[in-house]
Amino acid sequence: MHFPELFVEIMIMISLGLISASVIVLIVLLIVDFVKQRVW
Amino acid sequence: MEHQSYIISPEDGWIVIAGLSVLWIGLGYYWGRRAKSMDGYMLAGRRVGLALGTATVMATWVTSNTTMLAPQFALELGIWGMIAYSTAALGLLLFAPLAKRIRALMPMGYTSGDFIRLRYGKPAWILFLLISIFYGFVWLISMGMAGGILMNAIAGIPYEIGMSVILFVCVAYTLFGGLYAVIGTDYIQSLLILIGIVIIGVAVFQIVDFNEIYSDLRTDKPMLLSAILPASIMAVFNNLLFGVGEVFHSNVWWSRVFAMSKKAGRRAYLLGGLIWLPVPVAAGFIALASGSLGINITRPDMVGPLVAANVLGEAGTIVVFMVFFCSLASSLDSLLASTSDLITQDIYKKMIKPDASDGHLRKASSRIVLVLGFVAWLVCLPRIGTLADVLFFAGPLVASTIWPIATGLFWRKANTRGAIAGMIAGSVTGMIFYFTVGWYSASLVGAATSMIVVVLFTHLYPAKFDWHKLDEKTALTRA
Numbered sequence: 001m002h003f004p005e006l007f008v009e010i011m012i013m014i015s016l017g018l019i020s021a022s023v024i025v026l027i028v029l030l031i032v033d034f035v036k037q038r039v040w
Numbered sequence: 041m042e043h044q045s046y047i048i049s050p051e052d053g054w055i056v057i058a059g060l061s062v063l064w065i066g067l068g069y070y071w072g073r074r075a076k077s078m079d080g081y082m083l084a085g086r087r088v089g090l091a092l093g094t095a096t097v098m099a100t101w102v103t104s105n106t107t108m109l110a111p112q113f114a115l116e117l118g119i120w121g122m123i124a125y126s127t128a129a130l131g132l133l134l135f136a137p138l139a140k141r142i143r144a145l146m147p148m149g150y151t152s153g154d155f156i157r158l159r160y161g162k163p164a165w166i167l168f169l170l171i172s173i174f175y176g177f178v179w180l181i182s183m184g185m186a187g188g189i190l191m192n193a194i195a196g197i198p199y200e201i202g203m204s205v206i207l208f209v210c211v212a213y214t215l216f217g218g219l220y221a222v223i224g225t226d227y228i229q230s231l232l233i234l235i236g237i238v239i240i241g242v243a244v245f246q247i248v249d250f251n252e253i254y255s256d257l258r259t260d261k262p263m264l265l266s267a268i269l270p271a272s273i274m275a276v277f278n279n280l281l282f283g284v285g286e287v288f289h290s291n292v293w294w295s296r297v298f299a300m301s302k303k304a305g306r307r308a309y310l311l312g313g314l315i316w317l318p319v320p321v322a323a324g325f326i327a328l329a330s331g332s333l334g335i336n337i338t339r340p341d342m343v344g345p346l347v348a349a350n351v352l353g354e355a356g357t358i359v360v361f362m363v364f365f366c367s368l369a370s371s372l373d374s375l376l377a378s379t380s381d382l383i384t385q386d387i388y389k390k391m392i393k394p395d396a397s398d399g400h401l402r403k404a405s406s407r408i409v410l411v412l413g414f415v416a417w418l419v420c421l422p423r424i425g426t427l428a429d430v431l432f433f434a435g436p437l438v439a440s441t442i443w444p445i446a447t448g449l450f451w452r453k454a455n456t457r458g459a460i461a462g463m464i465a466g467s468v469t470g471m472i473f474y475f476t477v478g479w480y481s482a483s484l485v486g487a488a489t490s491m492i493v494v495v496l497f498t499h500l501y502p503a504k505f506d507w508h509k510l511d512e513k514t515a516l517t518r519a
Contacts, residue, residue, distance in 0.1 A: 002265040003119045005254045012250070012325045015318030016241045022098075022315040023234050029091035030227070038089040038301065040074070040220070 047345045048357045053195025056361050061209040063228075064369060068213025068221035078398040081218035081405060082150060082381050083299040088223055090308055093300040096223045097132060097312030099230035099370035100292060102319060103183065107233075107367045108190075112340040114324030117275060118264030122324035124276040128283030132313030135287045139297045140306040141449050145510045147302075151378075152294035152445075153386035158510050159448045160459045167463055169386055171441060172289055175434045176379040180412070182431050183375065184420040187368045194345050194361055203420050206365070210372040211413035214380075215406055219299055222373045229366035234315075236363035240344070241322045243351040244329045256332045264328065275480045278435070282483040285438035288445045291378040380408040432479040436470020436486030443487070443494040451498060452505045458497025466490030 033039045075081040088096075106125070113121035146155060152172065157165035188203025195202075213221045257264055287293045297305050327343045333350050337343050345364075348356035384405040389396055396404070443466075444459035470486025 001267045002258065002262065003267050005251060008119060008254065008265070009250045011321060012241075015321040015325070016238055016245075018315075018318040019234050019241075019322055020238050023231060023238070025311070025315070026091060026095055026227070026231060026234075029089075029094065033089040033091045038087070039092060040085055040087055040089070 047194045047342075047349050048354060048361060050196045052354070052358060053191065053197055053361065056358060056365065057191070057197075057205060060362065060365055060369075061205070064209055064213045064221075064225050065216070067225055067228075068215075068217040070217075071220040071224045072217030075218040075220050078402050078405075080220065081402050082377075082384070083295060084219040084223050086299060086301070088296075088300045088304065090304045090311070092223050092227050093296065093304045093308030094311040094315065095230040096226040096296060096370075096374075097293075097308055098315045099226040099233065099366070100296075100374045101128070101132060101312070101316050102230070102233050102367050103179075103371040106319060107323060107344055107364055108186065108341040110320035110323040111327030111343040113275075113320070114264070114327040115330075115337065115340045115343065118261075118266060120266075120273060120276065121264075122321050124279045125320035125324065126317055127276055127280040128320075129313045129317040130280055131283035131285075131287035132309050132316060134284055135293060136306045136309035136313070138288070138446065138449055139300075139309050142294065142297045143300075143302055143305050145449070145507055146298070147511060149298050149510070149512070150295075150385045151382050152289060152291045153382055154512065155294070155445070155448070155510065156459075157386070157390070158512060159454075159505065160444070160456045164444070164456055164459045164463070165386070167460060168289070168441065168444075169382070171434075171437045171463065171467070172291060173379065173382060175286075175438050176290065176292070176375055176382070177412075177416075178431055178434055180372065180375040180379065180416050181419050183368055183372045184416050185423065187372070188420065188423065190364050190368070193339070193342055194357070194364070199423055200421060204417060206368055206372065207413055207417050207420070210369055210376060211409060214373045214376045215409050218405070219295065219377050222377050223296075223299065225373065226370050229370040230315075232366045233363050233370075234319075236359045236366075237319060237322050239359055240326055240348045240352065240356065243356065244326060244333075244347065247351050248329055248332045253329050253332045257328060260331055274484070278480045278483045281439050281442070281487045282432075282435040285435070285440070285442050285483060285487065289438050289441035291382045292374045295378045295381055376409050376412055380405055380412055383408050383412075432482070433471070433474060435479065435483040436474060437467045439470060439483040439487035440464075440466025440490040443491045447494055447498060452507070453498050453502035454494065454505070455497060455501050455503035457501055458494045461497060462490040462494040465493045 079086055110125045113125045153169055156168040184203055184207050187206035188199040191197040191202030192199045300308055326347045330337055330343055330347055335346050335350055345357055345360045348360040384401055388404050389401060440463045444462050447454035466486040466489045469489040470482045473485040474482035
């Protein structure tokens with residue numbers, strides 16, 4: 001029994017999407033921390 | 041005559057290394073100006089926010105093992121291999137509630153050793169230190185060696201020189217800036233790692249259709265798509281427990297809890313775990329595409345750079361070289377800082393010089409970073425081969441600490457006898473399985489045995505632990 005193609009493709013697409021979103025999240029978080037003066 | 045073609049030219053390799061090295065050391069020096077006190081140097085002032093906290097958690101967990109071993113897992117264990125590697129994210133996610141608890145119980149704590157000493161006493165503390173320092177040092181050596189091997193394989197830089205440079209750079213900026221430098225550089229490194237993985241993944245999708253990759257795999261390597269592969273399924277649990285054990289016991293993660301602000305700790309571990317979760321899947325996908333791209337893989341751990349070179353040309357290999365360099369640096373600096381903290385606080389201060397002032401400890405900590413770097417360099421120099429086996433050997437040892445730590449944080453009844461017996465029984469049975477069955481069963485058995493022993497002893501000899509004892513500074517003031 002094999003993993004269905006659609007399952008594997010969706011898993012990979014979601015992974016790449018999440019990683020891209022993570023970059024934005026990290027940048028936004030830093031801006032918010034900077035504005036609120038709680039970076040360090 | 042031996043002919044070796046490298047993925048990028050040594051000149052390009054040196055330019056990338058020089059650029060990143062100057063950046064890290066410069067930032068380390070800049071941030072180091074903040075690290076005047078002991079709390080500043082060891083714990084970055086104890087007020088690190090959510091952004092830097094999340095990034096440092098994520099970047100430290102992306103070791104060279106993730107970028108090298110995750111593709112290897114995919115090539116050898118298929119889809120389950122990718123999923124197995126991703127389960128290591130649970131180590132970070134499950135540590136999140138512990139982070140909150142640790143910060144509440146030990147607001148002025150320094151190391152994971154502090155917790156074991158105050159919670160279970162000296163014999164358990166010494167046993168724990170042996171496990172923790174062994175694991176930390178093996179991880180440090182494996183990263184140093186991986187650095188030399190990678191630079192040699194990708195850019196043709198001689199092993200000894202590549203390994204020396206990466207160790208020197210990490211020692212330098214950790215020495216200058218302590219945890220400030222480690223956490224600050226981790227933020228930039230995490231962005232470079234994530235962007236690099238996305239660039240390569242998207243490029244692969246643009247060159248080959250996914251249904252082509254899938255049908256090639258189904259024809260040439262159908263086992264990789266199999267949903268029922270017992271060894272791979274076992275690897276899921278083993279990797280999960282190894283990951284949980286690594287995070288729960290290691291001072292790398294405890295020191296970050298003490299460094300983060302009270303509000304940031306739990307959320308940073310949750311977010312860091314979620315950000316890390318898809319990384320092995322994306323890295324594994326790059327490996328699975330190698331067949332459809334017509335790449336002949338002779339070394340599975342080099343599949344990332346090979347695919348990047350194929351789909352993006354020289355620019356791609358420079359991206360992947362940066363990703364590797366950042367993955368290595370973000371783990372090496374953390375290991376240097378946290379192992380040095382453990383030796384400074386738990387051995388030097390507690391065993392050798394209990395009356396040492398903050399200034400004295402600050403200096404001692406710097407010297408220990410230097411000595412650690414030098415010893416790691418000496419051990420790495422002969423290129424003794426792969427240390428992955430030794431690292432997996434540490435799996436049952438660290439897995440045996442999961443339950444003494446988790447129950448010790450939440451159960452008042454958890455006791456010293458259970459913690460010591462759990463760590464010993466878990467380590468011994470895990471090692472027996474490591475040698476007789478295989479690496480993929482060792483952590484699972486180690487953690488299960490430790491759990492049974494700890495739970496049994498908790499019921500047989502319930503303690504009545506006073507949680508206030510964990511807040512050492514307040515307890516001393518009261519006394």
